[in-house]
Amino acid sequence: MIRSIFIAAFVISGTLSTFAQNSYQYTADIANIKSDAVAITLKTPAISQQEVTFSFPKAIPGSYARKDYGRFIADFEAFDKSGKKLKINKLNENQYSISNATTLDQISYRVNDTWDEKHKDFIFQPGGSNIEAGTNVVMNNHAFYGYFEGMADMPFEIAVSKPADFYGATHLDVNRASPQKDIIKAKNYVYLADNPIIYSRPDTASFYEGKSKINIAVFSATGKVKSAQVTAYLKPISAALNKFFNGLPISSYQFLYYFEDPEKALADRAKGEGGYGALEHNYSSLYYLPEMTLESRLKSMVYDVSMHEFLHIQTPLNLHSNEIEHFNFTAPVMSQHLWLYEGITEYFAQLVQVQNGLTNEKQFFAKMREKMSEADEFGDFSMTEMSKRVMEDSFQKKYNSVYSRGALLGLMLDLEIREKTGGKKDLKQVITELSKKYGPNRPFDDNKLFDEFVAASHPAVKDFLDKYIAGPNAIPYQEYFGKIGYEYAPTKDVQAYYPGKMGLKYDEPTKSFLFTGVENNPLGIADNDVFKAIDGVAVSGENIDEIWGSYFQENTQHPSISFTVVRKGQEKTLSGKILDGQFKTKHYLEPMPAATAQQKQLLSALIGR
Incomplete structure (x- = not known):
C-alpha cells in the first residue's frame, strides 16, 4: 500500500514538472x-x-x-x-x-x-483589440x-x-x-x-438562471450604461433560453460589453472603420455597441444582439464540423454550414423572443420583412458554396446574408419540418437531437450533415436542403408564409395616409420627443413641438417605435389623427384628416382575413400563441 502511494505521488510530481x-x-x-x-x-x-x-x-x-x-x-x-x-x-x-x-x-x-x-481592412471591433492606457484594454x-x-x-x-x-x-x-x-x-x-x-475599472454583476451562472461586465465610455441595467435585460433573455433548451447547456457564461460614446462611434463608422455588433465564443461573447440614453432603444438593441450570441451555446458549441473543431488559424479551411451556425441561430434569436412574449407577433413578422429586404442585396446563391469559399473576396461580400437569407431559410425549414412530420417535430428538436449526438467534443463530417439532418427530421426535407441551401433557388416566400395564414406579395399598391414630412429627436434633459425637420403639413405641427400623445395614447420611450411605424411610416389605418403637443409651454390639440395616396410596399406581408384552421394551428404552434 505504501509503495503504491509512493509510485503514484512520483508520477504526479513528474507530470507537473513536464507541464512546466x-x-x-x-x-x-x-x-x-x-x-x-x-x-x-x-x-x-x-x-x-x-x-x-x-x-x-x-x-x-x-x-x-x-x-x-x-x-x-x-x-x-x-x-x-x-x-x-x-x-x-x-x-x-x-x-x-x-x-x-x-x-x-x-x-x-x-x-x-x-x-x-x-x-486597410479594418478589423470589426469585437474581433480586435483596444489599448487605452489607464482606461481599458480589450x-x-x-x-x-x-x-x-x-x-x-x-x-x-x-x-x-x-x-x-x-x-x-x-x-x-x-x-x-x-x-x-x-x-x-x-x-x-x-x-x-x-x-x-x-x-x-469594474462594473460587473452576476445571477443564476437554473444551474447556470451568468456573468456581466460593462465598460461604458461616458458612464451612461451600467451593468445593473444590462442585467435587467439579460434576465428575461436567460429565462427564455433556459426554457428553450430545457436547461442551459453550460455551467457559466460571460457577457462582455463595451459601450462606445455614440459620437465617436459615428465618426469611426463614417470613416469605414468597423461597426456595432458582437463576436460569439463558446462560453462568452464580446460586444461593441453605442451608448443610448433612451432606455427602450438600449433594451431592444441588447435583446437582439445578446439573444443571438447567447444562442451560440447550441451551435457551434454543441454542433460543429471538423473544420471548426480543428481550426487552422494560419491556413483556415471553412465549413460549408454557416447557414446553420449563423442563419439558424439568428432565426432562433427572433423565435425565442416571440415565443416568450419579449416581442409580439406583429414585431416578429416585421423583422422577417426587414430580413427579406436585406436579403435582396445579395441575390440568390448557394449558401453552402458561399460558406465554404467565404474567405474569397467575391464570397466575403455575401457573408452578411447569413443574418437575413439564412434566418429566413431557418423559418421556412422549421415550417417544412413541422408540416411534413404532422407537428411531431420542429427545427429546434432536430438541432437538439443532433447536438446530443455530437456535443462540444465530437465534430460532424462537413459533407455528411445534410444526410444526418434528413435522418433526424423527414425524408422530404432533403429536397428543401438541396434546392434552397445547397442550391441557388429563390426562397418561395409566398408558399411558406401561406402555410401560416399570411398573405405575401413581392410588391403591392397600398392605400396609405401621411401626416406630412417631419422627424423626431429625443431630448435627454426633459426625457421627451420633439418634432424636427418639419415641413408643411395639414395639422400645423411645428419644429420643437413636444410630442405628448396621439389618438389619446400617451407617447413614451416604450411605445414610440410602434407609434412611429403605425402612424408615420406605413399608415394604412388612420386617415384622421389627433395629436397632443406642447408648444412654448402650452398644450395644444391638433386634429383632422391627413394626406392620403397610394404607395408601393415591398415584401407585403399581412395576416389573411380568412385563414383556415390548419393555417392558424401551424402559426400558433410556431410562435407559441
Missing part, C-alpha cells in the same frame, strides 16, 4: 502602456527542431474573414538563454521563422491596437498572443501586470495574485483564443 517545461509562459504589461502598445514576452516551451515557425492568426473561428493579426505586431525578437538574439525571418504578415531554435529561450514583441489606427487573446506551429495544443499561462484598480472580466481561469497582477491559464491556444478579456 512544456507550456507557454507569457507576460503582458498593461500597467505601462506606451503609444497604445503593450509589451509582451514569452518564456518559450522546449523546441526540438533547428528551425521553428511562430504564428499569429490569419483568421479566427466565428469571424469569417481574413484578419492578419500579425499586422499589429512590432519589434519581434527571439533570444537564447544567454540573452543573445537569434536569427529570425519574417515569412509573411503573420509568421516568423526562428533559426537555431533548440537554443530558444525567450521571445519579445509589442502589440498595437486594432481599433484606433486608420488602416484583450482578444488571438490579437495578443501567438504560438509555434505544431505546438498549439500546449497549455498557456499569462502573467498580466495591470493597474491596481483594473479588473479582468473573462471566462478564463484567473488567479488574481495581487492587485497589480493576474495569472491567466488556458489548456491550449484554441481555448485561449476563444475567451476574450476586458480590463477596466
Whole structure:
C-alpha cells in the first residue's frame, strides 16, 4: 500500500514538472502602456527542431474573414538563454521563422491596437483589440498572443501586470495574485483564443438562471450604461433560453460589453472603420455597441444582439464540423454550414423572443420583412458554396446574408419540418437531437450533415436542403408564409395616409420627443413641438417605435389623427384628416382575413400563441 502511494505521488510530481517545461509562459504589461502598445514576452516551451515557425492568426473561428493579426505586431525578437538574439525571418504578415531554435529561450514583441489606427481592412471591433492606457484594454487573446506551429495544443499561462484598480472580466481561469497582477491559464491556444478579456475599472454583476451562472461586465465610455441595467435585460433573455433548451447547456457564461460614446462611434463608422455588433465564443461573447440614453432603444438593441450570441451555446458549441473543431488559424479551411451556425441561430434569436412574449407577433413578422429586404442585396446563391469559399473576396461580400437569407431559410425549414412530420417535430428538436449526438467534443463530417439532418427530421426535407441551401433557388416566400395564414406579395399598391414630412429627436434633459425637420403639413405641427400623445395614447420611450411605424411610416389605418403637443409651454390639440395616396410596399406581408384552421394551428404552434 505504501509503495503504491509512493509510485503514484512520483508520477504526479513528474507530470507537473513536464507541464512546466512544456507550456507557454507569457507576460503582458498593461500597467505601462506606451503609444497604445503593450509589451509582451514569452518564456518559450522546449523546441526540438533547428528551425521553428511562430504564428499569429490569419483568421479566427466565428469571424469569417481574413484578419492578419500579425499586422499589429512590432519589434519581434527571439533570444537564447544567454540573452543573445537569434536569427529570425519574417515569412509573411503573420509568421516568423526562428533559426537555431533548440537554443530558444525567450521571445519579445509589442502589440498595437486594432481599433484606433486608420488602416486597410479594418478589423470589426469585437474581433480586435483596444489599448487605452489607464482606461481599458480589450484583450482578444488571438490579437495578443501567438504560438509555434505544431505546438498549439500546449497549455498557456499569462502573467498580466495591470493597474491596481483594473479588473479582468473573462471566462478564463484567473488567479488574481495581487492587485497589480493576474495569472491567466488556458489548456491550449484554441481555448485561449476563444475567451476574450476586458480590463477596466469594474462594473460587473452576476445571477443564476437554473444551474447556470451568468456573468456581466460593462465598460461604458461616458458612464451612461451600467451593468445593473444590462442585467435587467439579460434576465428575461436567460429565462427564455433556459426554457428553450430545457436547461442551459453550460455551467457559466460571460457577457462582455463595451459601450462606445455614440459620437465617436459615428465618426469611426463614417470613416469605414468597423461597426456595432458582437463576436460569439463558446462560453462568452464580446460586444461593441453605442451608448443610448433612451432606455427602450438600449433594451431592444441588447435583446437582439445578446439573444443571438447567447444562442451560440447550441451551435457551434454543441454542433460543429471538423473544420471548426480543428481550426487552422494560419491556413483556415471553412465549413460549408454557416447557414446553420449563423442563419439558424439568428432565426432562433427572433423565435425565442416571440415565443416568450419579449416581442409580439406583429414585431416578429416585421423583422422577417426587414430580413427579406436585406436579403435582396445579395441575390440568390448557394449558401453552402458561399460558406465554404467565404474567405474569397467575391464570397466575403455575401457573408452578411447569413443574418437575413439564412434566418429566413431557418423559418421556412422549421415550417417544412413541422408540416411534413404532422407537428411531431420542429427545427429546434432536430438541432437538439443532433447536438446530443455530437456535443462540444465530437465534430460532424462537413459533407455528411445534410444526410444526418434528413435522418433526424423527414425524408422530404432533403429536397428543401438541396434546392434552397445547397442550391441557388429563390426562397418561395409566398408558399411558406401561406402555410401560416399570411398573405405575401413581392410588391403591392397600398392605400396609405401621411401626416406630412417631419422627424423626431429625443431630448435627454426633459426625457421627451420633439418634432424636427418639419415641413408643411395639414395639422400645423411645428419644429420643437413636444410630442405628448396621439389618438389619446400617451407617447413614451416604450411605445414610440410602434407609434412611429403605425402612424408615420406605413399608415394604412388612420386617415384622421389627433395629436397632443406642447408648444412654448402650452398644450395644444391638433386634429383632422391627413394626406392620403397610394404607395408601393415591398415584401407585403399581412395576416389573411380568412385563414383556415390548419393555417392558424401551424402559426400558433410556431410562435407559441
